[in-house]
Amino acid sequence: MIYTIEKIVHRLRPLQSIVRFDDTIEHILTDSRSLSHTKHTLFFALLGESGDGHLYIEQLYQHGVRNFVIINHIEELAERCPEANFIAVSDTLRALQRLAIEWRANFQIPVVGITGSNGKTVVKEFLYQLLCDSYNIVRSPKSYNSQLGVPLSVLQMSESHTLALFEAGISKPGEMERLFPIIRPTIGIFTNIGSAHQENFNTLAQKIDEKLQLFSECERIIYNMDDSQITDGLRRAGLLGRSRGWSTENKEATLFVKKIETQERFTEITIAPLGKDLVIRIPFVDKASVEDVLLCMVAMMLLKPDFIEQPDLFMRLEPVEMRLEVKKGNNDNIIINDVCSNDINSLAIALDFQQRRAKEMGLQRVVLLSEIQQSGLSARQLYRNVAEIIQPLAIEHLLVVGKEMTRLQDYLPDHKISYFSSTEELLEHGGIEEISHSCILVKGARSFQFERIIERLAHKVHQTTLQVNLEAIVQNLHYYRSLLPKGTQCIGMVKANGYGVGSYEVAQALDEAHIDALAVAVADEGKELRKAGILSPILVMNPEESAFDTLINYTLEPVIFSRSLLEQLCTKISKQGFSRIALHLEVDTGMHRLGFSPEELVELADFFKENHLVYVKSLFTHLAAADDSTEDAFTLRQIEQFSEAATRFAQQVGYQPLRHILNTAGTERFANKALDMVRLGIGLYGISSSGSTQLTPALRLRTTLLQKKNILPGDTIGYARKGLLPEGGIIGVIPIGYADGYDRRFSQGRGWVSLRGKRCPIIGNVCMDTCMIDLTLCPEAQEGDEVVLFGDELTELNALAQAIETIPYELIADLSPRIQRVYYRA
């Protein structure tokens, strides 16, 4: 949804509103724990069984959320959140629903509304699978079918969608009346009627009538015509004329089903759409799934009538609860794990699933397959069937185990197949460690123990690593160069072990990209770089007298910021018999850290004029608030003072040292004031201090989910019992703590991680080596999953730093050496 605040105020007709700035709303938030975007977000403070949303407003405000729909306390909240917009209404849920009603009215596409006692989600997901190639579909996430879930689903509609699939669930009278105008389906599907929620209704007929309210404007209503109770309901509602259905009894039905025959692994449905028998196979055997698919078939007759020419479409349906397990492997592999069974039908499903996954992810396809046992077919027939399934598929490498598998040879002359007589032989000679960048299907009958193969292939990283993309660092250097006037030189700041990332590797990458100089904090850091073979000029920002020998021996260039330091250095140089050693002078124009004042600098000119032991290679100053536009007047004064002092110094000394002012933020915001050089630090890692979106992220801190647990209401989590889930939930444990440099201030929900694309808050206090995360909203999480602490879209360093009132610099520089740094170029 995209609306301006002004428009929303207009639409909601609030009791009162305080609008301080206009904003465009793109995200709706009703559960503070799901916060993923702070900008352009509108929070609805709901009052519900799960608590009072008003309690989270200030916390969200601190995270950067600026728009709130509330019920109470507008004046008080407006005072405490001085930059936020507030809209006060009498009922926030109703307001959300009203907004969804307005939004729905913008779309003319077919909207399928699905209701009934069971199977709503299954029918929706099956339809999605069957139609996703023909339509751009928006659908309810998971089973969002409640008074809250429905408006949230509908607000996802956008101009690009060509079909909507929404579920509606009710538990008591009066509810459908509110859902109807939000969904306004053009096609209705009534899955079935059962006893669910019957306690709130007098009769089954009453419940049917209530549900049928959803369909009052539908052009078509799809149902099981053999269900006389629903038929009666449609008649009562005057909707029978618009109904369409399947039936095993009525030959006049839209879809007359002649025969349903269940095999061991699939079901054959015989229909006669054009007077001729057509057998459609579906990969399910249970009655509920068969009925759900039949409803989908009737819907397909309206939405994709040519489906009868593609009867095998149905065989590809995946169960909504996926049985296949997908996990990450080594070498950028994805593993599809199906080591418990191997029969011809599940093989077809698994292969199809693999083909799609591999295509989506741009991976090669490798299949590890065992013999099929107890098929009831002759070996000859069986493997001819297997070959028929495999033949049309693109599979780069097929590794097969079992004597009978050699039968495939004759049927698959064009496939690369490696044969092994046993699982041991495959493990020993299969070369499975070499498989890379592939989607690997591992499918074996239980007796072949293919889980041993999985173990070998699966990613074994029970460790926390900082992944550093050196190519991104180089790209960021190029980006800053592109901002600067031609010829401006760049110094790469790799002090403090390259901001904690690793100075050698970063320096090496920058060196290769022809950086003009590097800068470290102390002489020893410079010495390490020289020993590792770095040849660029290296500035030492904070040289100590005790390290002067190191400076001279390793041709490191000291930054000088006091007269006494300068004199000590000259004494050392003359004792050793050197001359014309390069140094850099720091000028303090308002930072008030190190450096000569502009007056002192000019006074120093005479010293350098007469002294030939040293020469001034560059003059520089450091900006105190380059990232803060409210301080621009101060910044410009710093720049001006420095330029003046540098000019006077050059006039007096008789030569022109290089001049530099700008750090990352300065370069992003004042590139035209760069003078001769800039000093780039944080920006090289892809972290912008001025909100630039042109950078390439270079850092990613990741770990693995160690353990997942259920928490009962009333239980507490971690030290001091600070972690609370009043209604219970799911948590996970991850192996990183404050001893790794993971800030303890992230405790109690101030920090978060991302897992399977979801934002999961830290729960309880961060421990020394571990911490706990709230997985209540990510129940699909599995032990071994990758957890990103920072570096993906949901875990931006800037946002995380803000949450604990620090800066991204601290978060990376604090990471302890215990965290393994992994460097790569991509």
Ligand SMILES: *Cc1c(COP(=O)(O)O)cnc(C)c1O
């Ligand atoms: C660290 C440092 C920089 C680099 O600052 P970033 O904000 O990381 O770009 C530049 N100049 C001096 C003097 C520094 O100490």
